[in-house]
Amino acid sequence: MSGGVPGAYAFNRTRGTYLATELELARTHWSRFRGLMATDPRQFRAGQGLWIVPCHGVHTLGMRFAIDALYLDDNNVVVHLEENLKPWRFAAVRRKATSVLELPHETVSATGTSLGDKIEIALGHAEKAQTA
Numbered sequence: 001m002s003g004g005v006p007g008a009y010a011f012n013r014t015r016g017t018y019l020a021t022e023l024e025l026a027r028t029h030w031s032r033f034r035g036l037m038a039t040d041p042r043q044f045r046a047g048q049g050l051w052i053v054p055c056h057g058v059h060t061l062g063m064r065f066a067i068d069a070l071y072l073d074d075n076n077v078v079v080h081l082e083e084n085l086k087p088w089r090f091a092a093v094r095r096k097a098t099s100v101l102e103l104p105h106e107t108v109s110a111t112g113t114s115l116g117d118k119i120e121i122a123l124g125h126a127e128k129a130q131t132a
Contacts, residue, residue, distance in 0.1 A: 020049030
């Protein structure tokens with residue numbers, strides 16, 4: 001990870017807690033495919049995240065650490081989640097999801113995030129917060 005977009009974050013409005021304060025966006029074909037592959041585990045720590053748009057499912061091929069993944073619909077509501085998704089696995093595909101937020105493992109349990117939670121995504125000064 002390159003450290004995220006300045007001012008970008010993911011905030012769980014339902015729980016009143018930040019999921020990521022250093023958020024990176026993957027929206028091109030290559031950045032969505034690459035995701036966190038070959039990322040050093042020490043470079044994906046608490047407070048960081050990768051938002052993949054568009055996305056219906058993820059994998060952890062080529063990764064050396066577990067992640068949590070939040071599947072969000074077009075209103076940024078959690079429609080599915082994967083906790084502690086280990087390396088070299090395929091996660092579920094969810095057609096309701098329009099994006100996936102990848103977070104360091106244990107973020108879901110530490111924040112109490114669950115199905116139906118509303119997530120606010122802000123991508124710095126270039127784009128407005130997406131809260132619908």
